[in-house]
Amino acid sequence: MKITFLGATETVTGSRYLIEHADKKVLVDCGLFQGPREIKERNWQDFPIAPDSIDAIVLTHAHIDHTGYIPVLAKKGFKGKVYCSQGTYQLCKILLKDSAFLQQEHAKKVNEAGYSRYKPALPLYTVKDAEYALSLFHPIAYDFVITIGWLQIMLIQSGHILGGSFVVITDGKSKITFSGDLGRPDQMLMKEPAHLKETDYLVLDSTYGDRLHTHEDFVQELGLIIQKTVEKKGTLIIPSFAVGRAQVLLYALYQLKKQNKIPGIPIFLDSPMAISVTDLYCDFLDEHKLSAQECHKVFDVATYVRTVSESKSLNHKHGPSIIIAGSGMADGGRVLHHFANTITNAKNTILFVGYQADGTKGRMLLEDIPEIKIYGKYYPVRATIKNIASLSAHADYHDILTWLASIEKPPKKIFLTHGDVDSLKSLQEKIIQRFNWSVVVPKYTDTYSLD
16 A cells, blocks of 8 residues: 655645555545645646546545535546545535535636636636536445445544544554645634554644644633624624634634623624534534534524625625634635725724645735735735634644654554645644654655555
8 A cells, every 4th residue: 555645735726645565556635736836737727647446435524625626527537436434524515516606616717816826817727627526425434334345434523523533444463544635622612632542653733743732711702803893893704614714703702692792793604504404503513512402593693695686785885793704715706896995994804713834825914915916906905904813723743742642553644734834843743743644745757655
């Protein structure tokens, strides 16, 4: 058995790992590259191996940087099965079609504006492509073993987001486990990551491998930001990921309202995708901490904005309000239109509550750029830019080391992926120093034998 790293190497996106044994090829995760142009260009390049030679894809979870390339692979000839948990399948039905729709809309806008270097600009894939890809999905239960040739594959519930899974693959001699995005303990909504008893090899998420999360009270910090924005009679814009982050925000806002810590201003969830994801939470009660009754109370705290016309109408409302909109890194979606309407006014606030990858608009704003380009036009940044880092759903290096310490049998080797170079190197040093285990940071297309 061998592994080739086709993504998430020295970057936080594009998770793609190829497992080969005898004549079988299994791809673990199949994500989009996001961030700087030179990284995103990989989405348009030929896949390193023939898509029709891949027997199956297995998914750790539904985030687009782990699943968003599946429609491209299917369009180019992949005809195997996509195995995942039931929660991941339900989320992918939302996320992949939404990703395709946004790409089509973006291509349409840049063609109309005429500022693309491609004539015409095309989406990476269409909604029709996404729907075809979804027909290849085969959800399986946690702890159920599937067999592909000599390979046995199993999903273990991991607790990061709905459907989140550790992927475990063995050829009967060696076992490799993929953590996917490793979640944090003591999250507000999701249950903590499962403990891993043993594995020969581990592919480990390293997003926060060089950082510790702050321990401020997120709910109270959010309340203070809301109060200050209301005092200025401004609007609070919160770019949010649709899966996990939007739901935690609604929970926090519910708590603030319940405690009478914020005034009764309008709250809008302006993301059809986040709305659809929120509707799923009450169907997967065993994966998070809310009861059925709490689900309905928490998620009724906001007005759901579904249509484009309803979204546009928010720009004409007067008085303080809170708008939660996608995307989380402000690289697309409805939040950009809200930026264009609010970012030039000092009474407004833009609050980031998640990791902002290098090259994204979110990262640029956190680095205090004086103006931002939105759909070909530059806007001076006068709104207050805030960041609450404590809400991250990714384990920091202390969480990671604590989780590794629970492994009963030391692995032969750990592969660190899904992190910036500094995070990867820092976590590598920390693991070696504490456990004296073999830890490597693979590069793009590196191959290793798993004996």
